[in-house]
Amino acid sequence: MLCRVAEDLFWTSRYVERAIAVSRLSEVTWHLELDAGDVEDEHGDFWAPLLGPADEAPTRLRGDEHPSPDEVRHYLIFDGQNPSSLVSCVRQARSAARGVRESISSEMWEHLNTLYLSLVDPDLAAQAEDNPHGFYKRIREGAQFFQGLTDSTLAHDEVWHFTGLGKYLERADNVARVLSLQAHLLLTGEHGDDLVRWLAVLRSCGSAEAYARYYSLRVEPARVVEFLLLNPIFPQSVRFSLGAAWEALRAIGASQGISHDSATRASRALGMLSAQLEHAAVDEVLEDGLQPYLTSIRNQIAEISEHVTRGYLRDEPRPGRLVAVARAAMIMAAQQQQQ
Numbered sequence: 198m199l200c201r202v203a204e205d206l207f208w209t210s211r212y213v214e215r216a217i218a219v220s221r222l223s224e225v226t227w228h229l230e231l232d233a234g235d236v237e238d239e240h241g242d243f244w245a246p247l248l249g250p251a252d253e254a255p256t257r258l259r260g261d262e263h264p265s266p267d268e269v270r271h272y273l274i275f276d277g278q279n280p281s282s283l284v285s286c287v288r289q290a291r292s293a294a295r296g297v298r299e300s301i302s303s304e305m306w307e308h309l310n311t312l313y314l315s316l317v318d319p320d321l322a323a324q325a326e327d328n329p330h331g332f333y334k335r336i337r338e339g340a341q342f343f344q345g346l347t348d349s350t351l352a353h354d355e356v357w358h359f360t361g362l363g364k365y366l367e368r369a370d371n372v373a374r375v376l377s378l379q380a381h382l383l384l385t386g387e388h389g390d391d392l393v394r395w396l397a398v399l400r401s402c403g404s405a406e407a408y409a410r411y412y413s414l415r416v417e418p419a420r421v422v423e424f425l426l427l428n429p430i431f432p433q434s435v436r437f438s439l440g441a442a443w444e445a446l447r448a449i450g451a452s453q454g455i456s457h458d459s460a461t462r463a464s465r466a467l468g469m470l471s472a473q474l475e476h477a478a479v480d481e482v483l484e485d486g487l488q489p490y491l492t493s494i495r496n497q498i499a500e501i502s503e504h505v506t507r508g509y510l511r512d513e514p515r516p517g518r519l520v521a522v523a524r525a526a527m528i529m530a531a532q533q534q535q536q
Contacts, residue, residue: 202300203359204510205293209301210347210363212290213309217340218371219283222247222378223273224333225400230266232393244269247378275322283336284316302350305343312339355452358445362505365442369435370498375401376425377491383418392416399425404433422487423479435494436474443467449509463504470497 230243244266274283291313298306315335318324325332344364351357379401382394395416399405408416408424411431428434432441446464474494482490 200510202297203355204506205297206300206356206359207363207505207510209290209293209297209309210344210360211367212286212293213340213343214364214367215281215371216283216286216290217337218368218375219273219281219286220333220337220340221403222375222401223270223283224330224337225397227329227333228400229394229397246381247273249374249378271322274325284321287313287316287336287340300356302346304350305346308339308346309343312336312343315339355449358448358452362442362445362449365438365445366498366502366505368433369438369442370495372402372425372433372435372438373491373494373498376422377488377495380487380491383421395421402433404431407431407433419479419483422483426482427474427477427479429475436471439467439471439474439498443471446505461504461508463501463508466497466501466504470494470501 226243226247233243242263245264247269248264272279272282276282277285279285280289287309291309294301294306294309347357347360351360376398379398382398395418396405398421399408399416402425404425408421411424411428412420424431424434426435429436429440431437443464446467450461450464
């Protein structure tokens with residue numbers, strides 16, 4: 198497969214998954230604000246935390262200590278300068294898919310193109326404010342339908358594995374990011390709506406019903422963290438997503454004749470991160486600090502994505518086992534000279 202084709206497939210899938218995450222998070226926050234009513238205390242601002250840390254917030258909003266909900270919503274949904282806004286994600290997914298129309302099914306392309314065209318309406322922002330639930334649901338289900346077409350209309354070969362790799366890496370990163378952004382809602386306080394807030398975190402990751410069946414309706418912050426991070430069988434958990442991404446990457450390597458002994462940096466890094474989550478315990482995660490743990494997970498996912506890009510999407514030489522051994526020998530020699 199051409200590297201250009203693999204890259205477009207990878208990023209089409211990532212942008213579609215990101216659109217799902219943004220639409221779900223925005224809809225849940227809208228419902229949470231609606232349920233809370235006019236709250237005057239510090240816990241009443243549900244939108245500003247979605248911008249993330251101050252250094253990640255858009256430049257024009259950094260100087261504003263309290264950006265309005267309308268400003269935050271516009272940035273998350275309609276801002277064309279925000280590459281992760283809902284509209285930008287669908288536009289970039291469609292642009293990438295257009296370059297690989299010969300590799301995907303006509304149904305996939307037609308559906309994604311239709312979804313894109315539905316977002317170029319100049320009255321779209323007004324429609325979203327008039328009927329937020331309908332707007333977010335339409336976009337989310339449209340993106341999910343595209344994923345369903347991917348699984349049902351593509352042969353499960355290298356093309357499908359690259360789309361799966363992009364989807365699951367993006368999902369793992371999104372869930373870790375949402376959990377980080379919504380962690381303040383998991384803090385136990387003296388609020389009667391704590392249960393509503395904890396459920397909002399689960400709904401932000403599409404996990405509320407599955408959690409209820411898994412834990413028999415006992416909603417507790419530690420269990421929420423455990424379910425979203427470490428559950429081995431739920432497709433929205435970080436652990437499951439990274440495991441599925443590793444399986445996709447292993448299948449890609451096998452199709453290219455890459456043996457386990459000559460595994461790429463991407464597969465080694467992804468395998469180690471998957472193993473880390475497989476053997477983690479929620480009490481240890483919380484004891485070490487949830488935010489640092491989530492930051493570490495996201496940083497490692499970013500490194501894995503960079504390794505995937507260099508090893509598979511840019512047609513660069515892959516550092517195989519012999520190169521790694523030679524480099525290790527050089528490192529050992531340098532260390533001996535310093536002693």
